[in-house]
Amino acid sequence: MSFDEIIDRNGSRCLKWDMMEERYGVPAEDGIAMWVADMDFRPPQSVRDALQGMVDHGVFGYYGDERGYRAAICWWMKERHGWEVDPSWIFTTSGLVNGVAICLEAFTERGDGVILFTPVYHAFSRVIRASERQVVECELPIVDGAYAMDFDAWDAQMTGQERMLILCSPHNPGGRVWTREELNGIAEFAKRHDLLIVSDEIHHDLVYPGAHHIPMATLPGIADRLVMLTAPSKTFNIAGTHTGQVIIEDPSLRKRFGKRMAGLGKSPNSFGLVMTEAAYSPAGAAWVDDLVTYLDGNRQVFDDAVNAIPGLRSMPLEATYLAWVDFAGTGMAADEFTARVEKDARIAPNHGPTFGKGGETFLRFNFGTPRSRVTEAAERLTAAFADLQ
Secondary structure: OOOOOOOOOOOOOOHHHHOHHHHHOOOOOOOEEEOOOOOOOOOOHHHHHHHHHHHHHOOOOOOOOOHHHHHHHHHHHHHHHOOOOOHHHEEEEOOHHHHHHHHHHHHOOOOOEEEEEEOOOHHHHHHHHHOOOEEEEEEOOEEOOEEOOOHHHHHHHOOOOEEEEEEEOOOOOOOOOOOHHHHHHHHHHHHHOOOEEEEEOOOOOOEOOOOOOOOHHHOOOOHHHEEEEEOOHHHHOOHHHOOEEEEOOOHHHHHHHHHHHHHHOOOOOHHHHHHHHHHOOHHHHHHHHHHHHHHHHHHHHHHHHHHOOOOOEEOOOOEOOEEEEEOHHHOOOHHHHHHHHHHHOOEEEEEHHHHOOOOOOEEEEEOOOOHHHHHHHHHHHHHHOHHHO
16 A cells, blocks of 8 residues: 555544644644544555455454454564463453553552653543542653653652552653663562553554564563553554453453453454454554554654754654654743644644643654655744744
8 A cells, every 4th residue: 555645534533633623723624633643544455354344244243253363463462572472361452541441440449659651641641540549750851862761760759659550662752662671670660669560562563673672571570560551553553443452461460350341341342353353464564564664754754854943852763653842942832832833834733741741842743644744744843933943
């Protein structure tokens, strides 16, 4: 397929484009939606063929035999990530935000502290607060232009009320792919403070040349305090299926999670399972390789333009299709630089403060879209900040 094809998503009831004007005041007629983290590409042909096969069959009853679905997940994790997964470890949730919410119910109590390394994906704090747990923000320092760990500072923050740590790996919005040393540091931090680690690795397939994602589950001696979250949604642009995997090796943790899921009466939808099985395949793998190459080109186009504007700086990305741009160097207040982006450039980005401490001077831009649109967005940003040049 051609990732250059412009697909008009207006009127398709999609959040990203159809709600842009209501949420951001960016006009639907000529605005560019660069907020919600889904892409403007069709998924691989294998996924569309599987879905068409369901439509052609025409009977949409209860899904029963999950063996092919589970085998596809195990194959993908071994082939793409070197991670051996047993089919019995897999639970299917209605996406990973739902998976996080069930983890909170299964493994923590009201009032418990849940640690986030901020700035980080905004839905984490939303579900933590909605579950009546306490968000504990451990702010990531910027070292040599990228986020780093600061375990000494975080050790000093701990009160003993913390029960869980939610890790975003690769990191959203900063695009870091954590090193083995950093992951070992997280494991030791969790052991020191007796924390359960919930590792959200939804962006693990979208890693650029020069970086290598290490699944947290491949570290030794950590299984008894680890819950892994994965999904095909970001990789294959099928977030609307709301299908995610919670993978738990430890039998005791697995039992607790399974009991909570049973109590909620949760079961997955058949469309998501069929599409996942079709995605996690050799055809899907070839498509992802092409996608990452294309996204890498988009990244370079966008970053080159942004970094040429005095006062703006795009954090170097090792993964994801989400540019994290710092406007601190402009000296402008957040409402001013945001207005220039939304009103002058007519671009809808995510606002940095929603990601927690450390996000105050940032905006997040989704460049998972045809390159002509990325180029247009770059030109609009250059014009919106022309007085700085």
